[in-house]
Amino acid sequence: MRSTRAVELSTGLFVLLGFAALFFLVTQxxxxxxxxxxxxxxxxxxxxxxxxxxxxxAVSVAGVTIGRVESITFDQQIYKAVVRMxxxxxxxxxxxxxxxxxxxxxxxxxxxxxxxxxxxxxxxRDGDQIQFVxxxxxxxxxxxxxxxxxxRRGDEQGAxxxxxxx
Amino acid sequence: xTLLRELFDSLRNFVAxxxxxxxxxxxxxxxxxxxxxxxxxVIEQIYNAGALSLVIIMTCGLFVGMVLGLQxxxxxxxxxxxxxxxxGAALALIKELGPVVTALLFAGRAGTALASEIGxxxxxxxxxxxxxxxxxxxRRVVAPRFxxxxxxxPLLTMIFIAIGxxxxxxxxxxxxxxxxxxxxxxxxxSVDVDDVMEGxxxxxxxxxxxxxxxxxxGYTAIPTPEGVGRATTRTVVISAVLTLLLDYMxxxxxxx
Numbered sequence: 037m038r039s040t041r042a043v044e045l046s047t048g049l050f051v052l053l054g055f056a057a058l059f060f061l062v063t064q065x066x067x068x069x070x071x072x073x074x075x076x077x078x079x080x081x082x083x084x085x086x087x088x089x090x091x092x093x094a095v096s097v098a099g100v101t102i103g104r105v106e107s108i109t110f111d112q113q114i115y116k117a118v119v120r121m122x123x124x125x126x127x128x129x130x131x132x133x134x135x136x137x138x139x140x141x142x143x144x145x146x147x148x149x150x151x152x153x154x155x156x157x158x159x160x161r162d163g164d165q166i167q168f169v170x171x172x173x174x175x176x177x178x179x180x181x182x183x184x185x186x187x188r189r190g191d192e193q194g195a196x197x198x199x200x201x202x
Numbered sequence: 203x204t205l206l207r208e209l210f211d212s213l214r215n216f217v218a219x220x221x222x223x224x225x226x227x228x229x230x231x232x233x234x235x236x237x238x239x240x241x242x243x244v245i246e247q248i249y250n251a252g253a254l255s256l257v258i259i260m261t262c263g264l265f266v267g268m269v270l271g272l273q274x275x276x277x278x279x280x281x282x283x284x285x286x287x288x289x290g291a292a293l294a295l296i297k298e299l300g301p302v303v304t305a306l307l308f309a310g311r312a313g314t315a316l317a318s319e320i321g322x323x324x325x326x327x328x329x330x331x332x333x334x335x336x337x338x339x340x341r342r343v344v345a346p347r348f349x350x351x352x353x354x355x356p357l358l359t360m361i362f363i364a365i366g367x368x369x370x371x372x373x374x375x376x377x378x379x380x381x382x383x384x385x386x387x388x389x390x391x392s393v394d395v396d397d398v399m400e401g402x403x404x405x406x407x408x409x410x411x412x413x414x415x416x417x418x419x420g421y422t423a424i425p426t427p428e429g430v431g432r433a434t435t436r437t438v439v440i441s442a443v444l445t446l447l448l449d450y451m452x453x454x455x456x457x458x
Contacts, residue, residue, distance in 0.1 A: 043245070
């Protein structure tokens with residue numbers, strides 16, 4: 037057995053190293069800006085289609101994250117999705133006529149809510165509704181529209197030579 | 203018929219062993235507060251279980267991180283998203299590889315030492331001598347060792363993860379040329395404090411399980427050289443199986 041002093045020293049070193057690693061992981065690896073601790077306020081918006089938006093997704097303005105999606109529920113009265121967003125109180129000058137749209141970050145990225153600043157003099161406060169929304173782009177719908185457009189054009193082109201023949 | 207009988211017997215043995223471990227765990231829990239009254243004994247065991255495992259944990263963490271960097275890069279560059287290397291590797295390390303590999307290494311490095319030490323005490327009648335002096339060996343010998351393992355494993359897990367991420371960075375950023383800013387910022391934006399807590403909780407649970415198995419096997423070892431050897435082997439095998447089993451169950455609970 038080594039002397040007690042050496043044991044204590046290396047044990048202390050080990051424990052400190054462990055806590056340093058924990059501290060490193062919590063502060064350097066994780067994202068603190070996203071987790072809203074402290075003051076915040078809640079706004080909500082109705083969407084026809086939220087795509088694959090998830091609770092916890094970012095709410096951002098000009099690419100800067102200012103809040104998070106708190107909850108997503110379905111309102112049976114109006115048949116729309118209700119998205120509640122919690123926004124940091126530091127950002128309290130967002131005009132009431134701002135536009136909330138569901139966007140995708142990158143090709144494989146998750147979806148987030150992007151706010152486009154409006155021009156009103158009044159600002160959003162706790163419990164307000166964001167009136168102007170833009171739904172998520174659903175790839176299937178997009179492809180359907182595309183196919184529809186192409187097939188219509190194809191019909192027109194196919195029809196014309198036939199008319200000329202007669 | 204005899205086959206059925208043997209099957210039944212081994213099943214009964216298994217159930218009885220589970221019961222014995224649970225009872226032993228209860229006995230241990232009762233003694234834990236008293237063991238804390240003598241912190242010097244616990245500190246000595248943190249040294250044995252933790253500080254002495256540091257080198258192997260750090261070496262393995264570095265290599266696991268490095269191989270994760272290579273494999274992750276190879277996989278992600280097929281999709282043209284090498285920048286996600288930081289996210290993927292960090293989450294894999296924090297949630298799975300860190301806690302599990304640390305627990306396996308701990309069982310191999312410290313668990314065996316615990317089991318053989320206590321088993322040898324049993325074989326040389328030291329535990330009986332303590333009992334003769336009206337000292338509860340569970341309180342004086344077993345509880346400090348159990349606590350030492352319990353405290354050491356979560357700390358070792360965190361060290362393993364931190365070194366592992368350094369290893370990923372070493373290969374991914376320094377050698378393979380993933381953009382450093384993208385690597386760190388993507389990692390930061392997608393790893394939560396909750397994820398780190400998940401790793402920490404796993405570390406605690408695995409530490410409890412592996413330490414419990416080690417001290418139980420040592421304490422109940424057959425007092426012969428062969429018995430102590432068998433206890434040591436069983437410690438590693440049972441710890442490893444239990445760790446992986448618990449890992450699945452914990453993950454299933456935490457993801458739901």
